[in-house]
Amino acid sequence: MxxxxxxxxxxxxxxxxxxxxxxxxxxxxxxxxxxxxxxxxxxxxxxxxxxxxxxxxxxxxxxxxxxxxxxxxxxxxxxxxxxxxxxxxxxxxxxxxxxxxxxxxxxxxxxxxxxxxxxxxxxxxxxxxxxxxxxxxxxxxxENLRKFSIQLPTTDDVRLNDITSDLRKRISEPLTLEETASQFGISVRSLTRLFQTKLHISFIQYVKMLRVIRAMELIKNTNLTVTELAYEVGYSNISAFSNTFFQLTNMRPTEFKAML
CATH class of the missing domain: 2.60.120.10 (Jelly Rolls)
Known part of the structure; x- marks a missing residue:
C-alpha cells in the first residue's frame, strides 16, 4: 500500500x-x-x-x-x-x-x-x-473573516509554464509583456491571449501576484526594510509596492511583518 x-x-x-x-x-x-x-x-x-x-x-x-x-x-x-x-x-x-x-x-x-x-x-x-x-x-x-486572496492560476500548457517559471526566476528585474514575448519568440497579442485563455488573468496581474508572494517569503525569512523589499521584488516605487501589497493581502508590508 x-x-x-x-x-x-x-x-x-x-x-x-x-x-x-x-x-x-x-x-x-x-x-x-x-x-x-x-x-x-x-x-x-x-x-x-x-x-x-x-x-x-x-x-x-x-x-x-x-x-x-x-x-x-x-x-x-x-x-x-x-x-x-x-x-x-x-x-x-x-x-x-x-x-x-x-x-x-x-x-x-x-x-x-x-x-x-x-x-x-x-x-x-x-x-x-x-x-x-x-x-x-x-x-x-x-467569524466573518475576510478571505486571503493570493491565488495563482495554474495550467498544463507547457509553453506557458516555461514562461511563468522564467518570470519567477527574474522577479527582481523589470518584467514587461513586450520583452517577455520577444524572449520567447511570440507576439505580444499571442502572449496576452495565452494568459487570458489559459490562466484567465492578465500578464500584469500575474506578475503582481508573483512579486507580492516573493515579498512575503522575504518578510518571513529576512530582515529587509520595506524599501529593500520593494527593490528586491522589482519595484522602484515604494508607494506602488505598498499599495499593490495591500490590494492583494488587505495588509501593508509592515502589518504583515508584525503579524508574523
Whole structure:
C-alpha cells in the first residue's frame, strides 16, 4: 500500500470521527482528496496548496478550509513549517464549508488550538474532545473573516509554464509583456491571449501576484526594510509596492511583518 493510500485510509477510516494529525503528512504528495473536510492550519513557515485550477499561498498564522472530496496537494519551501490538520465529518450545509478559502487565525481560534495542543488521533461523538473540536469547526463560518486572496492560476500548457517559471526566476528585474514575448519568440497579442485563455488573468496581474508572494517569503525569512523589499521584488516605487501589497493581502508590508 502506498503512503497516499495509507493516508486516505487513516483519514477516512471512521466516517463519524474528527481526526487530528500533527505530523507533516501531506507535503509533496500527488493530488488527492478525502471524504472529510480538512482544516489545514499553517502556524509556522510558508505553505502552498495546489488544486487543478490554482496555487494558493498560505502564510504563517493562517488556515485553509478544504471541502470534502476536493482534490489538492500541499507544497512548501520553509524548514520551520508547522502544520496541523484536522479532518471533520461534514454535517453543516453552509456555503462557507462548501468553498475552499484561506483566512487568518483569529485570537479565539488561536486560544482554542492552544487549549487542545496535545490532542492527536480520532475523537468520536460522545467524547468531550469531539464536542470541543466540533464547536471550533462550527465557529469558523461565524467569524466573518475576510478571505486571503493570493491565488495563482495554474495550467498544463507547457509553453506557458516555461514562461511563468522564467518570470519567477527574474522577479527582481523589470518584467514587461513586450520583452517577455520577444524572449520567447511570440507576439505580444499571442502572449496576452495565452494568459487570458489559459490562466484567465492578465500578464500584469500575474506578475503582481508573483512579486507580492516573493515579498512575503522575504518578510518571513529576512530582515529587509520595506524599501529593500520593494527593490528586491522589482519595484522602484515604494508607494506602488505598498499599495499593490495591500490590494492583494488587505495588509501593508509592515502589518504583515508584525503579524508574523
Amino acid at each position: 502506498s503512503f497516499l493510500e495509507e493516508l486516505n485510509r487513516i483519514v477516512d477510516q471512521y466516517h463519524d470521527s474528527i481526526l487530528v494529525v500533527r505530523q507533516q503528512t501531506e507535503q509533496r504528495l500527488p493530488a488527492h482528496q478525502h471524504k472529510k473536510g480538512q482544516l489545514l492550519l499553517v502556524l509556522g513557515g510558508i505553505a502552498y496548496l495546489k488544486t487543478g485550477e490554482k496555487e494558493y499561498y498560505i502564510p504563517s498564522n493562517h488556515y485553509i478550509w478544504i471541502p470534502q472530496n476536493y482534490p489538492h496537494n500541499l507544497m512548501y519551501n520553509a524548514q520551520d513549517l508547522h502544520i496541523i490538520n484536522i479532518y471533520f465529518p461534514e454535517s453543516i450545509r453552509d456555503d462557507f464549508y462548501n468553498e475552499l478559502g484561506i483566512y487568518p487565525v483569529s485570537k479565539l481560534l488561536s486560544e482554542m488550538l492552544s487549549f487542545s495542543e496535545k490532542w492527536q488521533g480520532d475523537f468520536f461523538p460522545g467524547d468531550w474532545e469531539y464536542e470541543f473540536l466540533y464547536t471550533l469547526w462550527s465557529l469558523l463560518s461565524k
